[in-house]
Amino acid sequence: MPVPIRRLVVALTVCCALLGGATACGSGSSATKDTAAVAAAATPSSSSTVEKQKLSKTRFVANAGLAAGATYQWIVKPWKAGKFKKGAKGRKLALVKAALAGTFAYNRLKAAKRNAEGDPTLSKALAPLSAGIDSLKNLPSKLRKGDSTDATAGSFDDIINKVKEAGKSAGAPVTDKVPSSSQLAKG
Numbered sequence: 001m002p003v004p005i006r007r008l009v010v011a012l013t014v015c016c017a018l019l020g021g022a023t024a025c026g027s028g029s030s031a032t033k034d035t036a037a038v039a040a041a042a043t044p045s046s047s048s049t050v051e052k053q054k055l056s057k058t059r060f061v062a063n064a065g066l067a068a069g070a071t072y073q074w075i076v077k078p079w080k081a082g083k084f085k086k087g088a089k090g091r092k093l094a095l096v097k098a099a100l101a102g103t104f105a106y107n108r109l110k111a112a113k114r115n116a117e118g119d120p121t122l123s124k125a126l127a128p129l130s131a132g133i134d135s136l137k138n139l140p141s142k143l144r145k146g147d148s149t150d151a152t153a154g155s156f157d158d159i160i161n162k163v164k165e166a167g168k169s170a171g172a173p174v175t176d177k178v179p180s181s182s183q184l185a186k187g
Contacts, residue, residue: 056118057172063115064163067108069178071160074101075143079153095143102140102156104184109133109163116170125166132159 074097078084083094113133116122136159139152167174 056115057122060112060115060122060167061172061174063108063112064167064174065177066179067105067112068160068164068174069176070101070184071105071156072176073178074098075153076157079149084149084153099140099143100184102143104179105156106136106140109136112163119170121170122167122172125170126163129159129162129166132162
């Protein structure tokens with residue numbers, strides 16, 4: 001006798017919830033032991049400064065590339081195509097996507113800025129751009145509202161291009177990497 005798929009989904013959801021609740025409950029002593037074990041495992045291992053610099057450059061390139069890809073795909077391309085203009089077909093969806101991409105790009109640029117601090121050459125190259133990156137914080141809400149979309153899209157494009165130039169001058173060329181929809185939604 002076949003079971004409807006809806007019942008299976010409900011049963012699976014209830015089982016997962018019960019299992020999650022059961023594992024969350026426990027005695028205080030074992031929980032503190034587990035926390036101590038996790039904290040001990042999470043302590044960073046020592047690495048040379050050269051290794052830290054290589055990792056920071058790599059992380060910078062990855063984060064800046066994701067920010068550049070999101071900005072180009074969901075802000076610059078629709079802006080150049082005229083999708084942000086009043087009365088344009090698909091304007092609301094384009095603005096929502098652009099706002100999400102703007103939030104994602106801001107988040108990745110902040111991470112790239114933190115990564116650049118680990119490399120002396122990158123930190124010097126990005127120092128003048130810190131104020132520009134910080135100014136992007138309120139722009140996604142402006143995109144969502146539809147306020148001055150041309151200026152907003154242009155400022156995202158300018159900052160991304162300056163970050164790319166700074167990376168290139170420091171020996172870390174940035175290429176656009178379009179994030180997946182799930183990465184974009186996570187921020």
